[in-house]
Amino acid sequence: xxxxxxxxxxxxxxxxxxxxxxxxxxxxxxxxxxxxxxxxxxxxxxxxxxxxxxxxxxxxxxxxxxxxxxxxxxxxxxxxxxxxxxxxxxxxxxxxxxxxxxxxxxxxxxxxxxxxxxxxxxxxxxxxxxxxxxxxxxxxxxxxxxxxxxxxxxxxxxxxxxxxxxxxxxxxxxxxxxxxxxxxxxxxxxxxxxxxxxxxxxxxxxxxxxxxxxxxxxxxxxxxxxxxxxxxxxxxxxxxxxxxxxxxxxxxxxxxxxxxxxxxxxxxxxxxxxxxxxxxxxxxxxxxxxxxxxxxxxxxxxxxxxxxxxxxxxxxxxxxxxxxxxxxxxxxxxxxxxxxxxxxxxxxxxxxxxxxxxxxxxxxxxxxxxxxxxxxxxxxxxxxxxxxxxxxxxxxxxxxxxxxxxxxxxxxxxxxxxxxxxxxxxxxxxxxxxxxxxxxxxxxxxxxxxxxxxxxxxxxxxxxxxxxxxxxxxxxxxxxxxxxxxxxxxxxxxxxxxxxxxxxxxxxxxxxxxxxxxxxxxxxxxxxxxxxxxxxxxxxxxxxxxxxxxxxxxx
Amino acid sequence: xxxxxxxxxxxxxxxxxxxxxxxxxxxxxxxxxxxxxxxxxxxxxxxxxx
Numbered sequence: 001x002x003x004x005x006x007x008x009x010x011x012x013x014x015x016x017x018x019x020x021x022x023x024x025x026x027x028x029x030x031x032x033x034x035x036x037x038x039x040x041x042x043x044x045x046x047x048x049x050x051x052x053x054x055x056x057x058x059x060x061x062x063x064x065x066x067x068x069x070x071x072x073x074x075x076x077x078x079x080x081x082x083x084x085x086x087x088x089x090x091x092x093x094x095x096x097x098x099x100x101x102x103x104x105x106x107x108x109x110x111x112x113x114x115x116x117x118x119x120x121x122x123x124x125x126x127x128x129x130x131x132x133x134x135x136x137x138x139x140x141x142x143x144x145x146x147x148x149x150x151x152x153x154x155x156x157x158x159x160x161x162x163x164x165x166x167x168x169x170x171x172x173x174x175x176x177x178x179x180x181x182x183x184x185x186x187x188x189x190x191x192x193x194x195x196x197x198x199x200x201x202x203x204x205x206x207x208x209x210x211x212x213x214x215x216x217x218x219x220x221x222x223x224x225x226x227x228x229x230x231x232x233x234x235x236x237x238x239x240x241x242x243x244x245x246x247x248x249x250x251x252x253x254x255x256x257x258x259x260x261x262x263x264x265x266x267x268x269x270x271x272x273x274x275x276x277x278x279x280x281x282x283x284x285x286x287x288x289x290x291x292x293x294x295x296x297x298x299x300x301x302x303x304x305x306x307x308x309x310x311x312x313x314x315x316x317x318x319x320x321x322x323x324x325x326x327x328x329x330x331x332x333x334x335x336x337x338x339x340x341x342x343x344x345x346x347x348x349x350x351x352x353x354x355x356x357x358x359x360x361x362x363x364x365x366x367x368x369x370x371x372x373x374x375x376x377x378x379x380x381x382x383x384x385x386x387x388x389x390x391x392x393x394x395x396x397x398x399x400x401x402x403x404x405x406x407x408x409x410x411x412x413x414x415x416x417x418x419x420x421x422x423x424x425x426x427x428x429x430x431x432x433x434x435x436x437x438x439x440x441x442x443x444x445x446x447x448x449x450x451x452x453x454x455x456x457x458x459x460x461x462x463x464x465x466x467x468x469x470x471x472x473x474x475x476x477x478x479x480x481x482x483x484x485x486x487x488x489x490x491x492x493x494x495x496x497x498x499x500x501x502x503x504x505x506x507x508x509x510x511x512x513x514x515x516x517x518x519x520x521x522x523x524x525x526x527x528x529x530x531x532x533x534x535x536x537x538x539x540x541x542x543x544x545x546x547x548x549x550x551x552x553x554x555x
Numbered sequence: 556x557x558x559x560x561x562x563x564x565x566x567x568x569x570x571x572x573x574x575x576x577x578x579x580x581x582x583x584x585x586x587x588x589x590x591x592x593x594x595x596x597x598x599x600x601x602x603x604x605x
Contacts, residue, residue, distance in 0.1 A: 074597065081590040085583045209605040220601050221594075268579065275586045279593050 001396055005405030012183070012409035016176055016416065017160050023175035024168010029445040033169035033452050034101055034428045036260040044178050045266065046273035048421070049257045051177035053247075053278075054184060056137040056415035058285065064387035066289025067296075070217040075236025076243070076532065077282050083244035084275035088268045090499050091249045096264040101432040103255040103495070110498040112506035113437075118513060119491050120433035123252055124426055126487045128459065131422040132466020138415040139467065141392040141408065144307050154467045157412070161419045162460035166453045170260055173420045180413035187410030188284050194399055195291035200298050200341075207344040208294040214343060214353035215360055217290045228528040239532030246488035246535055250495050253425040292394050297340045299398070300333050303370040305389035309378075313370070316377045325370045332363040419463065427455035486524070489535030490516030493542025505550040512546025 001009075027033045065073050091103075098106050104123065108116035139153035164172045199208050212218050222232045229235070248254045248271065261267030303326065304310040313322065336359035343356040371384050395407045431452050436443075443451065493516050497504035504512075519541035520534045529537075 078590070078594060081586050081593075085586050088579065088583070206605055213601075213605050218601050218605075220597050272582055272586060276589060279590075283597070 001404060001408075002401045004402040005408070008402060008405030009409050009412070012412060013156075013160060016179065016413070017164050019179060020164025020172040020176040020420075021167050024164065024172030027169055027171070027449060030101075030431065030448045030452055032171065033449055034256065034424070034432070036170040036174055038260060039262050040174055040260045040266070042261060042266040042269035042273065044174055045258055045261050045270035047181040048174040048177035048260075048417075049248075049254060049270055049274050050278065050281075051181040051184065051414075051417035052173075052253055052257055052421035053274075053418070054181075054281075054414050055134045055418040056141070056411045057134060058282075059411050059414050060137050060141060060388050060391055062282070062285055063289035063292065063391040064389070066217065066286040067293040067390050068387055070212075070215075071220045071283075071286040071290060072222060072231040074220050074279070074282055074286055075222075075231050075233055076240045077279050078233075078236040079238070079240030079242070080244045080248075080278050081275040083241050083248060084271045086245060087249045088271055091495060092258065092267055092271065093264060094499055095255065095259060096261075096267060100259070101256075102252050102429050103250055104252070104429070104433055107494060107498060107509070111494075111504075111509045115494065115506060115510050115513070116433060118510065119250075119494060120252075120429050122487045122491060123250075124429050127251065127253060127422060127426060128462055129466055131419060131426070131459070131463040133470045134415065134418050134422065135463050135467040136470035137388065138411055140388050141411050144389055144392045144396070147307075151468065154464050157415060158419070158460055158464045158467070161416045162423060162457055165420045165423045165460070166456045169452070169456075170256065170424055173417075173424050174257065174260060176420060177417045180417040183413045184410050184417075185281075187407050187413075188281065188288070190403060191395075191399075191407060192284055192288045192291070194403065195288050195295060198295055198398065199291070203294075203298075203341070203344055208291055210344055210347050211294050211297065211340050211356070212290045214356055215293075217293055227533055228530055230530045231532070232530075235530060235532045239530070239534075239536055242489055242492060242535035242539055243532065246492040246539070250488070250491045251425075252429050253422045256425045256428055257421060289391065292391065295394070295398070297337050300330065302393070303329055303367065304374060305386040305393050307389075307393070309374055309386065313374045313377060317373050321373060325366065325373055329363070329366040329370060332359065332366045335359045336363050419460075423456050423460050423463070426459040427452055430455050430459070486520055486534065487517065487538075489520060489538025490542050491538075492535065493539040493546065496539060496543050497546045501547065503550055504546050505553060507553050508546040508548075508550030509542075511549050512542040515545035515549075516542030 031037060062073055095103060095106055098109055100106050100109075102120060104116045104120040107119055135154055135158055136150070138157055139150040142148050142153040142156075143150050164176065196205050196208075199205065203211075209218065222229065223234075224232045225234060226232065227235075258267040258270050261270055302310055304313060336356070339356040339359040343351055343353050345351075347353075375381065375384055392408075392411075396404050399407060431448070435451060435455070436448070440447070440451075490513055494509050494513050497509050497512065516538040520538045523529050523534065523537050524531070
């Protein structure tokens with residue numbers, strides 16, 4: 001990081017907090033604070049919906065995943081466009097007409113108060129934990145770049161986001177999201193362009209794709225029907241559909257964004273805007289990760305992507321063993337580079353990729369030896385994963401002056417936009433679904449605004465605490481999705497009972513929710529079914545059991 | 556508690572009278588067609604020999 005990079009990053013951080021505070025001025029009651037006065041236009045809400053979904057994990061995690069595993073993760077988003085259409089036809093009009101602050105309020109109108117209480121509680125539990133992971137991801141970035149402790153990073157990220165959300169509420173969230181999304185889009189195109197420009201001249205973009213293809217990095221559509229196989233086409237289309245229905249239809253962090261739309265039509269358009277753009281955007285991000293993979297064919301990658309672990313390896317491993325590992329790795333890298341160029345040049349003449357694939361396997365084996373040595377040094381027997389460090393390392397070591405600072409700012413923007421929406425929605429759920437019902441129903445505008453701000457601070461602080469523990473939970477992106485999947489599908493099932501049938505009763509919905517969660521827990525515990533399917537299991541279990549219970553109780 | 560019928564909504568304003576599959580039908584269809592084309596595009600991207 002050069003002084004120019006630092007300047008870019010500081011300007012972003014100071015600017016976004018100042019803009020957030022400025023844009024959120026004028027709140028006098030909780031309608032303003034939580035729903036931005038219900039006067040936002042579709043494009044602002046649409047960008048906010050997109051910014052809330054795209055977290056720093058998306059940048060750091062999925063680019064790293066594309067580097068190591070290819071583009072299969074894309075299928076998760078295949079369900080999104082269909083989910084948006086379904087929501088526009090079903091839940092969005094119901095929420096809008098009911099004039100609710102939270103999605104769970106609608107369940108009280110349709111069923112009873114305990115169903116609202118339980119679903120809101122589950123949202124706060126799962127989202128409260130997930131937001132900690134969302135905060136943790138950028139701390140990985142700064143731990144690589146600055147050598148700062150993760151604690152310091154968490155306080156900087158969390159504190160600056162809390163500052164403007166606490167002051168300006170949803171208005172600040174939406175307007176800062178608009179700016180942040182513009183920065184993010186710019187950053188995506190910048191990274192993609194730089195990654196292409198840095199490829200060797202005689203290889204080019206097409207040659208890079210050929211190399212990636214030979215190593216399976218372009219494999220996206222896996223038509224396997226196995227439920228335990230991760231990221232299959234069917235898992236994406238069906239499991240992804242249920243995941244997106246749950247996320248955009250039942251998760252307050254998203255529902256609250258489009259409830260701020262000036263009309264029902266504005267809210268619908270904001271979701272459809274995402275339906276068109278989300279998959280192409282994710283495709284670009286993943287393809288950038290793939291291009292970074294090819295780039296490191298011609299630039300020697302580190303043994304270990306995490307600089308702290310790399311330094312520890314160099315300091316504590318027996319020198320002879322480390323030297324042997326490094327020599328094997330260097331030789332394997334040189335062999336892979338030569339094999340890659342041979343294949344790229346000869347592919348049109350029908351050259352086989354086998355030698356190139358063998359070279360890749362040898363490089364992986366050499367790296368595996370380095371990882372084993374590191375684990376030995378650390379006394380750790382668990383699965384080692386430094387995937388999330390790949391892209392940050394690439395940014396700071398390979399991007400031109402000023403660009404690195406900008407892309408780091410993009411990662412901050414991605415993280416802060418998600419955190420902002422989540423702090424705001426968690427505070428809303430606590431305030432509207434609990435405080436205003438059970439503690440002080442009529443506290444007056446001033447009191448309610450003050451308590452809402454305190455709750456924003458409270459949830460921000462809780463997220464910081466969770467973030468400190470998130471490092472031990474494994475690959476960040478999977479952790480976030482797994483947290484969601486345990487509850488998401490079941491909550492979706494309750495909303496489906498509410499919106500799709502008149503036969504469901506309050507008791508059916510309430511006890512059906514428990515049946516759904518129990519089903520997901522059993523499936524997670526005793527089968528190898530991939531977590532993308534948990535949402536399907538939960539939703540279907542709640543819907544079926546809810547209807548059965550309703551029929552039995554009525555009969 | 557007697558469940559509220561799913562489709563009984565508060566008083567409708569002008570926006571709420573927009574039929575579910577009326578003016579929005581073209582946009583919904585465009586989304587679904589784009590989705591189909593996207594998946595086909597990805598299949599081609601994956602399948603073509605680069």
